[in-house]
Amino acid sequence: MKLAIVTAVVAATLLLAGCENEEQANMPAPYSLTADAMGRYCGMNVLEHPGPKGQVILENIPEPIWFSSARDTIAFTMLPEEPKDIAAIYVSDMAAAPSWEEPGAENWIDARKAFYVIGSTVKGGMGAEEAVPFSSEADARDFAAKNGGRVTDFAEVPKEYVLGTGTAPQGADLQQESDGRGDTHG
16 A cells, blocks of 8 residues: 555656656747847837847747847746737846846746846846846856845746836836826836
């Protein structure tokens, strides 16, 4: 009886691990960051902004949607009007970045598995708050020790931190202009 239970537990664990590996195998690879990458919300060249970048790949579109910040990448997943057929979400691994000004073209990590430092003193593009991603929790904790903030995972990044009080992201990719009636355009 005990052997049957142990065998069942081991089988279930292997099955779950297999599903996760299959899911990762089906995930499209990240694209290399080039000078052609334009931010989803601002329409500006992504390389014009310091700090981590992001890309979202949809299931039926063979090119990435670029973001000038990791925070705006996360915002895309939270906004109800954005597509939900997401095949992959990648953000810059800032532990592998050459510098804050040059976050790297190839050091992408699965955004859902990253560790984020939120509330640090380091600002993203256009002086906005940033969710600074790392592939390692230890690297994220080191960054937070030096720059303030706290470490969280993708699922625990607060919606209020990413979206602010309104319904639009307040990060690097969004430039808002008021027309005097309280409407915003971005």
